[in-house]
Amino acid sequence: xxxxxxxxxxxxxxxxxxxxxxxxxxxxxxxxxxxxxxxxxxxxxxxxxxxxxxxxxxxxxxxxxxxxxxxxxxxxxxxxxxxxxxxxxxxxxxxxxxxxxxxxxxxxxxxxxxxxxxxxxxxxxxxxxxxxxxxxxxxxxxxxxxxxxxxxxxxxxxxxxxxxxxxxxxxxxxxxxxxxxxxxxxxxxxxxxxxxxxxxxxxxxxxxxxxxxxxxxxxxxxxxxxxxxxxxxxxxxxxxxxxxxxxxxxxxxxxxxxxxxxxxxxxxxxxxxxxxxxxxxxxxxxxxxxxxxxxxxxxxxxxxxxxxxxxxxxxxxxxxxxxxxxxxxxxxxxxxxxxxxxxxxxxxxxxxxxxxxxxxxxxxxxxxxxxxxxxxxxxxxxxxxxxxxxxxxxxxxxxxxxxx
Numbered sequence: 001x002x003x004x005x006x007x008x009x010x011x012x013x014x015x016x017x018x019x020x021x022x023x024x025x026x027x028x029x030x031x032x033x034x035x036x037x038x039x040x041x042x043x044x045x046x047x048x049x050x051x052x053x054x055x056x057x058x059x060x061x062x063x064x065x066x067x068x069x070x071x072x073x074x075x076x077x078x079x080x081x082x083x084x085x086x087x088x089x090x091x092x093x094x095x096x097x098x099x100x101x102x103x104x105x106x107x108x109x110x111x112x113x114x115x116x117x118x119x120x121x122x123x124x125x126x127x128x129x130x131x132x133x134x135x136x137x138x139x140x141x142x143x144x145x146x147x148x149x150x151x152x153x154x155x156x157x158x159x160x161x162x163x164x165x166x167x168x169x170x171x172x173x174x175x176x177x178x179x180x181x182x183x184x185x186x187x188x189x190x191x192x193x194x195x196x197x198x199x200x201x202x203x204x205x206x207x208x209x210x211x212x213x214x215x216x217x218x219x220x221x222x223x224x225x226x227x228x229x230x231x232x233x234x235x236x237x238x239x240x241x242x243x244x245x246x247x248x249x250x251x252x253x254x255x256x257x258x259x260x261x262x263x264x265x266x267x268x269x270x271x272x273x274x275x276x277x278x279x280x281x282x283x284x285x286x287x288x289x290x291x292x293x294x295x296x297x298x299x300x301x302x303x304x305x306x307x308x309x310x311x312x313x314x315x316x317x318x319x320x321x322x323x324x325x326x327x328x329x330x331x332x333x334x335x336x337x338x339x340x341x342x343x344x345x346x347x348x349x350x351x352x353x354x355x356x357x358x359x360x361x362x363x364x365x366x367x368x369x370x371x372x373x374x375x376x377x378x379x380x381x382x383x384x385x386x387x388x389x390x391x392x393x394x395x396x397x398x399x400x401x402x403x404x
Contacts, residue, residue: 007043008400009115010036012066013107013129014048014122015098017074019058022270022289023235024315025143028190029122031212032141033065035389042393043067047110049074049103072106087165092150092173095125103129117400118185127180137403139396140184144310145197147174149240152309152332156243178203186399188392191336207395211318211337212388213379217294218322220376223368224299228263230256230358231300231325233293233316236286237271240309244333248306248354249281255355257283260362268296293319300325301368302361305333306354318383321345321375326368328357338382344375 014029021027036042046062050071055062062069086096107129111119118137121127124146130138150170157163178201181187187206189195198206232248234241245267256263263283270289277286290296297303303325305317310332317334320327327334327345334345341347348357361368 005041007041008117008396010042010044010396011110011114011116011119012044012046012122013120013126014046015103015126015129017048017050017054017058017071018046018065019054019061020289020291023238025123027319028143028211028315029141030065031214031385032209032389032392035212035386036393036396037065037067038386039389039393042396045070045110045114045116047072047106070106070110072102075100075102087168090172091128092125092146092169092176095128095173095176098125099128107131118396118403120396121184124177124180127183130180130183137185137396137399138183139186139188139399140181141188142181142194142198143190145177145189145194147177148197149310153239153243156308181205185403186395188395193336207398209391209395210383210388211315212385213315213318213322213383215322215380215384218319220322220324220372221298223324223326223365223372224301225365226299228260228362229300230263230265230302230304230362231268231297232265232304232306233268233297233320235271236267236269236273236276240307241269242273242276243309244305244307244330246276247308247351248304249276249279249284251351252306252354252358253281253284255351256358256362259359263362266296266300268293294323297323297325302358303327304354304358305329307333310335317345318379321372322379324372324376326361326371327375328354328361330354339375339378343371344378345371 018026018030021030037044044066045068046066047070051074055071086093089096108131120139120141121130122141124140124142127140147170150166150173154163154166154170157166181203189198189206189208190211192208195206195208232245253265265284267286268290272286287296303320305314307330314333317337328348329345330349331347339345346357348354
């Protein structure tokens with residue numbers, strides 16, 4: 001009788017606690033970890049910041065993602081003025097913020113105490129926690145081409161000082177990204193587009209996975225026929241989302257309301273900036289953090305992704321498509337996703353086009369249903385979270401073989 005194949009020992013290092021799953025990166029990572037554990041091929045140790053209370057509150061969910069969880073003491077969030085000195089660092093500001101003494105010590109202790117077949121660092125800025133000497137297979141899970149996001153902010157920023165600041169950060173991130181990723185056995189990108197950009201910069205170790213969505217959790221239902229509701233979901237403390245929603249509210253929404261005076265725009269996501277909430281634009285409502293995004297999106301006749309800045313892929317797009325919500329998006333909003341305009345979503349760039357596409361969805365029930373059905377069929381066929389985790393697992397095994 002043949003012996004069962006040995007499970008690969010995997011250490012997965014995340015710079016953020018994955019719960020609540022209220023941001024695209026957390027959702028994507030959680031889906032991958034859950035799929036890897038369900039496969040039975042990996043023994044998973046997850047390491048991230050977490051207080052004792054967080055570990056107790058989320059133990060049931062952690063058990064779905066890993067066999068063992070190790071936490072380090074999280075650092076309290078700092079106001080922006082306290083982070084200003086980080087602008088003088090040679091590291092990008094978000095990378096410098098992740099290099100805390102507690103994080104460095106926790107990673108060093110775990111990797112010194114135990115041998116792993118492969119070590120994954122989640123997000124490129126987590127590479128700042130990598131020990132100088134680390135034997136064996138290493139993988140960086142990149143959720144974006146980070147330098148590209150900074151470059152886009154430098155293009156869209158409203159003032160010359162902000163454009164200079166973003167351009168300066170982009171230069172630092174381009175250098176950090178290039179140097180950090182070159183040290184890994186394999187680099188995982190979230191789309192073929194991102195993988196090609198890395199390879200064009202000489203990074204031959206880049207591999208792509210599909211974007212995966214939990215098809216059981218985000219079950220399909222036909223689009224609503226009731227009151228005209230438009231929904232956006234996403235963390236409202238991420239600059240790209242703030243920029244996109246500000247643009248939609250200021251330049252697109254007045255055109256929609258002029259044609260449909262009772263239309264409602266619901267912005268679902270944690271920590272919306274006071275500068276937007278306090279404006280009290282007619283028909284616009286900010287929910288703040290919600291326990292379950294489905295409860296606030298199911299009745300939407302249009303799901304909008306008005307992003308002008310961003311990188312990687314927007315998992316929110318596939319969640320909406322899985323639920324049957326008709327999507328209207330800019331090209332950047334659907335970047336890296338293998339979807340077709342007017343088949344799976346409506347593409348609209350610019351204020352006039354976004355307003356027109358939103359109004360089409362509000363007015364046309366047959367169009368909503370056609371897009372909804374085609375989108376769900378696509379994600380079922382190609383973008384379930386187990387499919388993404390299977391590809392991720394093959395890349396991990398490839399890294400182990402290459403390191404050996």
